[in-house]
Amino acid sequence: MQNSQLMQQIQFIVEIDRLKQVLRQTLLMDGSRRENSAEHSWHLAMMAIVLADYAPAGVDMLRTIKMMLVHDVVEIDAGDTFCYDVQGNGDKTARELQAADRLFGLLPITQAAELRHLWDEFEAQETPSSRFATALDRLQPLLHNQHNKGGTWQLHGITGDRVLQRMQPVEMGAPQLWPFVTQVIEDCIAAGYLNPAPTKPVGVE
C-alpha cells in the first residue's frame, strides 16, 4: 500500500516538471526572456519569507508558502492566462477546475484533498493567508515590469489606471505594502515605463 502511494506521489512529482515549460507574459527583471510559472512560484515563496513582517494578523506562514508553491500547478493543463486578456479570462475558471481535478487527482486521496484545498483557498480569497498570497502574486510582476523598464506594459499597451486596478489586492491582502506599490507605479510613469491613464478624446462625453 505504501509502495503504491509512493508511486502515485512520484508520478505527481514527475508530472509537475512541466510547469517549468509554462511561460508567463512577464519578462525576467533583465528583460532577457519570459518567466516560467515554476520559477515564478519559487520567487513568490521567497517573497512570502522575506516579506513576512508585512503579513496581516491571521496569516499562517507555512500555509501561505505552500499556497505560493501550488497555486499555478493547474497551468500545466490550463496554460497561463494573461491577466489583461478579457477573452482568455472568460473560460479560465472552467479550464483550471478541470486541471485541478486531473493533476491533484494523481496523488493519494488524502494528499490530493490537502493540495486541492490549498488551491481552492487561494482561489476563493476569503482567508488572510490567501489574500496575502495574492498580494505577493500581484506585487512580483510589478517589480519585474519596473526593472525591465515596462516590458509587458509596453508590449501590450497597458496603462497606469489598469495597473493600479490590478494591484488592488495588495491594498486588501498586505495593506502595509500599498504605499510602496503606489509609489512604484508613480515612479514607473515618471520614468516613461508606463503610460498614464488614457484621457478622453476632445468632444467625447
Next chain:
Amino acid sequence: MQNSQLMQQIQFIVEIDRLKQVLRQTLLMDGSRRENSAEHSWHLAMMAIVLADYAPAGVDMLRTIKMMLVHDVVEIDAGDTFCYDVQGNGDKTARELQAADRLFGLLPITQAAELRHLWDEFEAQETPSSRFATALDRLQPLLHNQHNKGGTWQLHGITGDRVLQRMQPVEMGAPQLWPFVTQVIEDCIAAGYLNPAPTKPVGVE
C-alpha cells in the same frame, strides 16, 4: 526605519531574480533544455510537501521547505558546480561562503541572520531537516535522469557506482525512500540509460 528595511528586502527580492538564469547540468524530464536553479528549488519545495510522510522524526517541515527555497541562492554569485566535477568542487565552499555574505547581507540584519542560518544548517548536514532536504536534492535529479533517459549521465560518462555513491544521503536523510532509489538505479541500468560500474581491464591489479 521600516521603509529602509522594506527597501533592503525589495533589493534582495530583485537580486534573487538572477537565480532563474543559473543553469544546472540536469536536463528537464523531457530533455528539452537544462534546468535552472530557481525552478529546481521550487520542485524541491514541492517534493518536501508531497513526500512529507517519509520524513524521519525530528524533521521540521516549514524549516525544510524554507531550506529548499534558499539553499541554491548563493549560486547567483558562485555558479552551479556540477556534482561530479572534482576540480570545481575544490573551491566551491570558499566561493559559496563569499556569495552568502554578499547576498544574505542585502537583507536587514536579523533577517540576513535567519536566512544565513538556514543555509548554514543545510550545508552542515547535522539536523534531521537538513538531511531530509539533501535527500530530496539528490532524489530529484535521479528522477530527471531516469525520465530523460540518462541525460547527464550519458553526457558526462557517469557510471552506476558513482550514482549510487552520490545518492547515499537519501539512505541517511530519508531511509524509507532508499529502496526506491536503488530500484530506480537498477531500472536505469537495465534500460541502458546508465552504464554499470566500469570493470578493471584484463591484466590490471
